Structure formats: structure tokens, C-alpha cells
Amino acid sequence: MSNSSKTLLLAEPQASYHPHSSRNGLIEVLVDCPGVQGLLTYRVPTELSVQPGDILTVPLNTQVIGAIAIRYVSSPPAGLDPSKIREVEDVITSGFFPAYYWQLLNRVAQYYCTDLITVIRMALPPGLLEKSQRRLRLKTEALPKGAEAFCSLSAQQVLSLLNSQKEGDYSARYLQSQIRGANRGIRELIKRGWIESYLEPPKPIRAKLQKVVTLLVQTFPMELTKSQREALEILRHQGGEIWLSELKKTYNISVSTVNSLQKKGCVVIEERERLRLLQEPETGKDQAKPLTPAQADALKVISNLRGFSQVLLHGVTGSGKTEVYLQAIAPLLAQKKSVLVLVPEIGLTPQLTDRFRARFGDRVYVYHSALSDGERYDTWRQMLTGTSQVVIGTRSAIFAPLPNLGLIVLDEEHDSSFKQISPIPTYHARTVATWRAALENCPLILGSATPSLESWVNVRQDACYLSLPERIHSRPLPPVEIVDMRQELQGGNRSIFSHSLQEALENLLQQQKQGILFVSRRGHSTFVSCRSCGYVMECPHCDVSLSYHYTHEGATELLRCHYCNHTQVHPPTCPECSSPYLKFFGSGTQKVTQELTRQFPELRWIRFDSDTTRQKGAHRELLSQFARGEADVLVGTQMLTKGLDLAQVTLVGVVAADGLLFHSDYRASERAFQTLTQVAGRAGRGEDPGRVIIQTYSPDHPVIQSVRSHNYTQFIDRELPQRESLSYPPYGRLILLRITGMDGVEVQQTAELLADACGDRLGNECEILGPAPASIMRVARRYRWHILLKFPSDGEYMIGDLTELRSLCPQSVSLTIDVDPLSID
Template identity: 80%
Template sequence: MSNSSKTLVLAEPTSSYDSRGVRERLIEVLVDCPGVEGLFTYRVRSELSVQPGDVLSVPFGPQIIGAIAIRYISSPPADLDASKIREVEEVITSGFFPPYYWQLLNRVAQYYCTELITVIRMALPPGLLEKSQRRLRLNTEVLPEGAEAFCSRPAQEVLKLLKSQKDGDYSAQYLQRQVKGAYRAIRELIKRGWIESYLEAPKPIRAKLQKAATVVVQSFPPDLTKSQREALEILRHQGGEMWITDLKKHFKISLSILNSLEKKGCVVIEEREKLRFLQEPEMITDEAKPLTPAQADALQVISHLNGFAQVLLHGVTGSGKTEVYLQAIAPLLESGKSVLVLVPEIGLTPQLTDRFRARFGERVYVYHSGLSDGERYDTWRQMLMGTPQVLIGTRSAIFAPLSNLGLIVLDEEHDSSFKQVSPIPTYHARTVATWRAALENCPLILGSATPSLESWVNVEPEGTNQKRSGHTSYYLSLPERIQSRPLPPVEIVDMRQELQAGNRSIFSRSLQAALQNLLEQQQQGILFINRRGHSTFVSCRNCGYVMECPDCDVSLSYHYTHEGATELLRCHYCNHTQLHPRNCPECGSPYLKFFGSGTQKVTQELTQMFPDLRSLRFDSDTTSRKGAHRELISQFARGEADVLVGTQMLTKGLDLAGVTLVGVVAADGLLYHSDYRASERAFQTLTQVAGRAGRGDEPGRVIVQTYSPEHPVIGAVRHHDYDQFIRGELPQRESLNYPPYGRLILLRLSGIDGVEVQQTAEMLADVCRDRLGNECEILGPAPASIMRVAQRYRWHILLKFPGDVEDSLPDLTVLRALCPGSVSITIDVDPLSID
């Protein structure tokens, strides 16, 4: 019965006819059965009204289980015997998810060449469907006296069981175990309207249960002790009920007092499920701030948008984009609408969440992969209740089932973290957000100081109001920082001259002086380095041997933690780790030298050169533990460190008023990559990290160290000049037909056998030439820039399409069937990296 139709149809198709000439409707559903994958086909009876998104009960094997209606199909799949198709039992809940939700998932599946079931499982949180439960309850308003006399014996037994239960409510599974013939009896009673069926809201696999105390008396008994009376007063003042843990923690009320009150009939203590949300610290209430003229103009435009529109909010670093978001959101919440705010990485959420919670309180929720399964599950469930809220999350939150959506915001929309690379589907949150905003007819705001070239070209900022692809696009500019604070001056240091002057430190003389000044002025600074770890690679000075990963075609990085700790070499691609050898494995020489610099080495040299400067390291090594992002940033904000040393995490929206210095230790690591986006990525990263300086009352400064001061990107960064950068970059992209003027699909192949992978790549390239030769340019096949990762060989094929193809890219899923089982293929539509 399992199948997956190739044709994706959401609207109900023209019905076919069965062997008796009876009109029939077929629908595919996702069944609520752990361990069972794929879509299953069922027949819909003529009297049932079923729409995609409805929750159904369906027969599955010997039992009746819950299912979600996905899509209608016009005819049974070829490999399915039509006589074995069973009927949908009934509709339990209409519109459990709104129709647009399935349209959105459908479009993601089509555009990114992925099976719909894969998209569904990626979008839903773990455990959401696995424990939904069909239940039955008495309809007491229409149930007549002596109803048992008018129904069959099994139906009489079902009614008797339901009446024996206090709420007249039992699970269908329990009734089927207790009553022989319950299946027909339940249908009989539902048809009479005496009982009704519903699907209980899904519960966690392991619900978090916690004891709560509830006051159950109007007046206090006279025999209460002083402490018992005080406990009741506190409970009453708190609304009549509280979690016992909170009573203990905040009011020092012991369990023995509560037990005594329960014995006297004053309170009831019972276990209840407590939804798990990310625990955030208490915030001081914040009020809306005065706006600059540019902010006020932007807010005026956004507030008057009616329906779908795309807005590019282009504001320099520190120009107050977040305040515009906040003031645009406030009236939406008051009108009962919800708002979705996407950020590129988990590290951004603590600061942004704090600002939103200070403004909107408990109406703000967080959703990202850093939450526990229970937190993700429960956060998702509360969204289904339809309460107006602000949800802040990373790219996966674009699939959150918020109802009555009034606005979607992508903060730092240029960031590559919005693109999913693995596992499939390889969607971009900005693209999916555009589709969702159009489906829900609400505005989409893309905010950035360094917009992606795709967003820039899309809105055509020569005018503030452009009609494109059937919708209105707006370009809104915030050209100045709030309170007229100046952008920090950027000093470019030529490291070639530093070497000529005899300075062999990783810190230029200018940066050393600035760090010394930090210490004297008791100010704070940020040092940016593009690599984590201690050293980029380890090489033998005697024979030139480089320590390489045994499973990847890359060098191992040296990681240093503290004096006396075990010295480790680690691969940043597959995480292979091994001890650092004392002698060269090739020639036995003890002269092994560390080359390049990572965050660990920068921190180590900083401590050696400035022992009084307190430093914190902020990279993926130090923030892997849950809550570490918030903890490190909070430490720095409280002044417990003078310098924050980190990787690209530092570029993503950090707003720290005390930072007056930003030092880029080695800009060249960003400039030279075999990728058409290298210049764009370098400009965005350097401009963003430079923007962390001077956000408070003290002016800031930026020092960029480079061996290529003449590079066009460095010149644009020096002047914070986005226009200068795009004037040089866009013509190059257009001449080569690269995005935003052309469209790309990258086919990534990998496998254990290098020869087999190469041969498969060559075969698929020939297939693409035969089928697509007139539609696109085909580059490759070619080995990936790092050919072997985690013992798997990798080959690429790049398809270049003209920009006017819009969404009509070809369906390449057939290529998967042509690959041998030992070779995997990823179809990456609109890749951000092709190296």
C-alpha cells in the first residue's frame, strides 16, 4: 500500500471511476505510525469532505490510527492493486495545519528536487505525530435517556464504558480492547451523533510531569497554623495554583506544609504536564525608543503595507534596524497577529531574544536546533494554539506553524547560514520565506547592512517602490547610525611592510598600540580571525612533510587548550583527532613547526604579549555546550574580559556598547577562494565585523591587517562603501552569467570508491547534456576542491541556467535513479558555494 506519486497535486483533481462506475476520490496521507515511512493511498467516501492538512483516522493493518491528509491524486499508482485501497474512516480535525502549509512544503519539494515525505519529516519536530491519539467522548447534549435500548449490544457496551468514566471520554484504542465489535459500534454511535471522535493534541514521547498545588476552598479553616495560612494566602495571591518547585524556590514553602494542607482539604496536589520552553533570564521592561528620521520613514512604509510585499531594509551597522522591527511588530501583536523573525545562527538569538522579551514579555518564543527535542516539540505544539506571538528562530523556523501571520523578518538576510547544505532539501530560508509570505499574504522584511546581491537586484533601489513578479518591492535605507554616531574609521595595515620593519608578531605595531590603549583606557575590543584552533597546519622543517587527515584531503589543525594539556591535531571537516607526534612520521626529525593562526594561537599570543588583558575565545569549540553563547556574551558585556577573540560568529549582529576596537588579524584568508562569491562573502564579513566597533558613547576604530591592501574588497571596506563594492562586482557576475543574473544547480556526488564516483559523474554529465544541452551550460564533471572528506571521494557537475528561467528549473530527481546504490547524489539548487 506504500507509494509516492510523482505528480504533486494540491487541488482536488477530476475524480476517476471504480469498476462499478462509481466516482471515487483518492488521497495520500502521512500515517501516525513510528518507524513507517512513505505516503499511503486511501479512498475518500462521497459523504466525507477531506482537505489537505486535515487529521484523519484510517485503517492501518489491524488498527485504526491517526493520519494527515497530504494531497489528492487522480489515479492509483501503477504498483498498487486498486482492490486493496481502503477507505478513510473519518475526519477528526479539519485544518490541523492550514492549507498553505502543505502548499509550501509541496513547493519546497518540487523546487529543490526532493521527495515530499523527506520535506515533511525535515519540517516537523521530532515526536510531533508519533503520539497523537484518537479519542471518543459522549455527546451528552443529544444523548437520549435509555439510549442503550435503541442500539446494538457492542454499542451498548461502549456507551456503558463511556458513562462510567467521569468525563465520558476514552481512547479509541482502549474501547477496541475492551469491547468485541467496537469498530462497528463506534461508527454506529457516531452516525447517531451520540458520541464524537477527536484527535488528542500530540503529547511528548516522555511528557515532563511536575507537581502543582491548587487551592480548592473559598474560606480558610480555623485550625490552620500560621505557616499554613501564609502558604494559602500566597497561593491565592498567585491565582490559586502554582508549581510546587516555584513555591519552594520563591516562597520557601516546604512540601510538608503543602501535604498538611492537602490532608485538611484546602489544596489538591497533582502531577501535570509542563511544557518545556527555553529558560530565559528575567528581563527589565523596555519601552519604544525615539526614532531617527530615516527609521521613522522606514516604519511608516512598513506599517502601511497591506498584503504581500518584499522590503529590503538596508541599514549601516548600528543604524537601529532592530528598533524598526520592534515598533513594526507591536501593533501586529495587539491586533492578534503573529510574527516570525529569522536569524542566521543560534549565537544571535540570546541578544535578540532579550531585546524582544524586554519589549513583548512572554509572547516571545525561541525555536532552533540547539533546543532539546522536548523543548522543540513543546514550542511547536503551543504554536498550534493560535496565540499571537513572536517566534525567533534559525532557518528551520521558517516551517513553524504560526497562524494569522502578520510579518516575516529575516535579520542579516545576506548570511550564508540561511542556506541548508546537508541533509536535503538544500533550501534557502530567504527563498522559502518569500513563498510563505506570498501564500499568507503578509510582508517580508529583509534586513542587512550588506545585502546579498540577489536581494539588491530584486528590489532595484533606484526607486523606493518597484513592481516585480506580481508583487511590490521596497528599498528602505538607514544610512546613518543612531544618535548620529560615526561609523568607525578603518585603518588598513600592510603586513608586508611590518615584515620589512622586522615585526614578526601576528599583531602589527598599530594593533599592538591599540591593544595597549585598551588596557589604559579600560575599554573593550574584538579580535577577528577566520579560523578556529591554534595553527592551520603542522609541517616538518627538515623534509617538508605536512600532517594530513587520514580520511580527508586536508591538513590537520593543531589545537592548544592550556599549558600541560594533551597536544591534539584535529580535522575541521570530519573531526578526526589524533595526538601531536614528537617526531616527523616521514623522516623522524623533531623539528615540527606550526604554520598559520587560529583563535587559540591568537589568544595565546595575546596573553603572552599583554598579560593584563583578560580575553575570551568565541568560536565553535567554546560554544558547543548548550547556553554557552549567552554565557560568553554575558561575561563580556559585564566587563569580565577586555578582548573577545572569535571567528565569523562575531560578525552576526553582536551589539556591545563597550567595544571601541575591532582588529582583523588576517583578512587574506577571506579574499582568495575558488568561488564566484568569494569577494561578496569577504566584503560582508569584514564590513559586519568592523561594524561591531563604536556602538556606544565612545568612538570606535577598526584595524585590518592584510598582505593585499590593493584588493578592491579592502578598498570598499575601508570606506564602508557598499555601492563601491557592487559597482565592481555586479558587472563581473553579469558577464559570466552567475547569480543574481543566472541560476545554478550543483550536482554533488560522493562515494567510497573514487573510480566509481568519477565514472558515475561522467555518465550523469552525459545524461544532462543529452536532456538539457539547449537549456543550460554544463561545467564538469570535476573533482571537488577537497576531493576526499571522511573517506568519501567527491565530484561535482555544475549546471548554469539563464536568469530568465525563474522557477521553471528542470526536475532532476530522475538522476537519483541512475546512480548506483554506493554513490550518493545531492541536487543543490541555487548553491551558495561551488568549491
């Protein structure tokens, strides 16, 4: 790239947004050019009408490339000679994204202290513009006879060249290379409606073309073979069309049979684009269920909402929040509106998707990061069609470009998975959902059995609070039994299972029921230590111990870091003193399953954690196996606590609750209460009563006592005053500065420099805590220091002052500005 081109780069998240062109016609665009960072500034010709969100072609060096119009600016960037600003070539597609979309992305960029270009690339599906190219094709049906006589010379040449190609389709770059002044001719022909301009999909994820077979006749000829007649009957039964691949695979009809039918004029075979959407198994049809009085009251309030409003739907586990969502969504789809439903984990989508598809059929789509690039690209494109639909997804789906949005739902709104930690921007989907609902003037429902304290304080005061205090069919919440593991040890029980939990597991087989065992960590053991010298096996790249992993009898014994994924073979002797006495401490999911096999060989179990769900579709497959009764016990980590609705589960056991209670973080108690309450709620959701057993060495802990009585109010009445006294959220605002680098001394010095700069820039606006080393100082060979900024909840802070901090960091030191962090340890 030339020096003059480099001066065009710009990234200023503070720039204001203008929905219409500025007087001098300067617009910033995101270009389709690998390696180009930031936004480029171009001038809009007077004959072109360009709006933010349009797909453009712009000159860059010696080529013309695709671009997205982002925003108008009132003046060129500092130091840029206005005479060096080049003009936009053309508009390929108008209104590719609605105007509100760029307002939303601008707000995300400003609030989360991130340059706009980074936000845009994060929001769009992979490869939406990369390596794409502008193409032009004839509209033969609109082209009059002798059209060349009505055109300018350049337009005649374009028409002649397109007519010479069989498909009437060429890239704009090729036409420009062959015809002088091609752009003038192209604009003229597009205005006349004789050719059309489009952006060819990126090469790595091109549109997928497949052959489709279409029935042409209603009466079948007599001279048909058995297989030919069978093929035509299948086509008639399928509504006259079917994919050729499906005809072969599902019905065993050969290609030669179909080709013969085409020769007879019975069918036609043609290529057509087939969207790569997530393929889900067929579900049965479902009807709206009778509602409890509380559900009916909640639905009535939600149905009467007009315009933007926030609703906190606080329902105990099993109270039927999903049914309220479904019945609130149905009339919106009838009004040709779309709905966005966000869930915290990919593992939740199969069960929820099945329920929605049983109710709404093929109008339900799934969008999350575990889809292939092609699936994400095609799902995104079908959203732009404007059809009425429901999109279910994780936090990234908040940027899905659904038109005519009628409702946004955040299920399990309290869950920390809605917060992005890495990469930047560190946005929270709940915050962005609030902004989007306001921009699109639609309601936002926040649903949870254990609402976040922010939602409880902010939304409950300023918005609509709806309560579902009882389970459907008046089923009772399961009794919670607290087992003091200190007494178990005193009684001689060295097992990881208390006597009470052992008895309950033995009864599962007799009663032909199922159980869930919750473990706070995956792996086998938390750490490995030498009993002779006390040496602990640690990660060479992080300041943490290595976890022991042992999947099955005869498998390689591994030590793995859960922070950087470093893996090494477990040594036979201590590296420090050569002692063979290495002991495993703590219990992970692998150890629990091993103990289950040893103590209860008749019990069948499935392990459900991030180790066993890495493969695509693994969440659905494991849960389906459990739902079909192919296992008696489901052993897993946090993902077990979210949204599972399995009627046969009568037992929930928490193996070691203490792993949740004692963290150096102001949210530790809130997270522990939410997790334990949610996992307890998985029991007793069917006809049979449930039972919950929580094992702990701290039975008198206030969180444990609140969980025992399913008492959310008791918990918040104790927790909120503590937060308020320390000005922590929801009574204060936090921004965490994370400083990382390979050189520990350099990172520390940079952190001290930034802390001083914060003091100079922010003055008395906030309290500055730090700098201090992170609780785990080194991860993946990078040293980590933190600075915590505490603002009063009603205070304003200058985003510009914070983004300027990045310029103070050496190139080898990285600064992440985490606005509203969920963890500060």
C-alpha cells in the same frame, strides 16, 4: 509488510495540489510507521470529510495507525490495483495545519528536487507523529443520563467499556480489539459529542505533567501555622496559582505544608500539562524609543503595507533596524496577529530574544534546532493554539505553523546560514519566506547592512527599498585602519599582532573598554608541517590538512579535522622522517588567545567559536559574561559578526583578513566584504567612538578598499558587472550536482554518466560545467565530484528531468541536487 502493502508506497513531488477532494476520493497520507518510506494512497469514505492537514487514522497491515492527510490525487499510482486501496478509518483532528502549509511544502519539494516525504519530515518537529496512538475518552459533562438507550449496539458497547475505566479513556486499538464494529460506534458517539478522539503524544516526548497548587479561599482561617500562612500569601501574590515545584524551590515551602492546606480546604493540588518552552532569564520592561527621521520614514512605509510585499531594509550597522522591527510588530500583536523573525545563527537569539521579551513579554517564543525534542514539540504545539505571538528562530523556523501571520522578518538576510546544505532539501530560508509571505498575503522585511546581491538586484527593482544611512544618535561609523603585514615583517615584527593592534590592546585596560578580535578559523593553527622534509599532517579520511588544537597549558595536544571531526594526538616527531621539528602554520582562535596571554597577561579574554559554544546555553552565558565586563577581549570566528550590540566595545581587530579573500568561489568577494563590514560594525555602538584595525597582506585588494570606506555601493558597482559577464547569480541560475561515494572510480564514472544525461535531457537550456572533482576531493572517506548547471536568469528548467537523474546512480553512489548553491568549491 505484505507485498500488497508495499505497492502503496509513493513519492512524487511533481503531483499537483488540490485543496478539495477529487471526484474519486483518493488521498495521500504520511503514516506513523517507522521504516515506511514515501506516501501511502487511501480512499476517502463518502461519509468522511477529509482535508489536507487533517490528522487521520488509517489501516496498515493488521493495525490502525495515525497519519497526516497530505494531498488529493486524481488517479492511483501506476501499477496499483484500485481494488487494493483501503479506506481512511476516521478523522481525529481537522485543520491541524492550514491548507497553505501543504502548498508551501509541495513547492519546496518541487523547487529543490526533493521528494515530499523528506520535506515533511524536515519541517515537522522530531517525533510529532512517531509512536503516537489514537485514543478516545468520555465527555462526561455532555453525556446525558441513560445515553445507552439512544445508541446502536456497537456504540453501547463502546460507552460501557469507557465507563468501566476510571478515567473513561482507552486507546482506539484496544476498543477495536474488544468490540466488533467498534469504528461505527466510535463515529456515532463522536458525532453525538459524547466522546472525543485525540492523538496521544509520542512516548519519547510525552506531554509533561506537573502538579499545580490553586488557592480556593479569599479569607484565611485563623488556625494556620506560620509556613501555611506564608504559602497562602505567596499564592495570593502569584494570582492564585503556582507550580508546586516552584513553590518548593523558590520559596522553600514543603510538600507537607501544601498537603495540610489541601486538607483544610484552602488549596487544591492537581496535575496539569506544563509546556517545555525555552526558559529565559527575566528581562526588564522596555518602551518604544524615539526614532531618527530615517527610521520613522521606514516605519511609516512598513506600517502602511497591505498584503504581500517585499521590503529591503538597508541600514548601516548600528542604524536601529531592530527598533524598526519592534515598532512595526507592536500594532500587529494588538490586532491579534503573529510575527515570525528569522536570524541566521542560534548565537544571535539570546540578545535579540531579550530585546523582544523586554518589549512584548511572554508572547515571545524561541524555535531552533538546539532546543531539546520536548521543547521543540511543545513550542510547536503552542503555536497551533492561535494566540498572538512572536516566534524568533533560525532557518528551520520558517516552517513554524503560526496562524494569522502578519509579518515575516529576515534579519541579516545576506547571511549564508539561511541556506541549508545538508541534509536535503537544500532550501534557502529567504526563498521559502518569500513563498510563505505570498501564500499568507503578508509583508516580508529583508534587513541587512550588507544586502545579498540577489536581494539588491531583485528586491530593490521589484519591491520597496528603505534606507537607514546613519547610525542612531548620529554616531559615526568607526574609522577603518588597514595594516600592511608585509611591512610589519620587514620591520622585524614576527607577532601575529601588528604594532598598531598591540598599542590598541594596551589602551583597552587604561580606558576600561572592551575589544573584539576576529579570526577566520577556530583551533590553534591551520596546519602542521615538518621543517625537515616538508611533510604535512593530513586527515586519513579527507583530502585536507589537520588543524592543531591546544586549549591550555598542560592539555593534550590534538590534531583535528574540521570536515569529518577525526581527532588524533599530535605526534612528537614527523611520521615521515622522524624529525622533531614540526612547525605550526596559520592562526586560529586558540593561538590568538595564547598570544594574548603571552603578550598581554593583564587582559582577560573569552573565546567564542563553535568549540566553546557546543553546550546548550553557552552562547548566552559567554556573551552575558562579556556584557557584564568579566572579560576585556572577545576572540571569535564568524558568529562574532552577526548582531552583537555591545556599547562598551570600542576596538575591533581583524587578525588575518586574507583568510577570507582568496577562495575558488564566485561569491568569495561578496562574503569577504559582508563579513569584514559586519565585524567592523561591532565597534563604536555606544557613546565612545570606535576603532577598527584590519591586518592583511593584500591592502590594495578592492574588497579591503571598499570596507575601509564603508562603501557598499562601491563594492557592488565593481562586483555586479563581473557576475553579469559570467551569468552568475543574480544574473543567472545555478544548480550544483554533488556526486559522492566510497569508491573513487565509481563516483567518477557516475559523474560522467550524469553529465552526459544532463546534456541529453537539458539540451541547449543550460551550460554544463564538469564533471570535475570537488576542491576537496575526499571528505569522511567519501569521494566527491561536481557538475555545475548554469541557466539564464529568465529561463525555465524541467524539475522532472533533474529528479530522474537519481535513478541513474548506483545504490552505492549518492546524488545531491543543490538548487541555488551558495558555494561551488
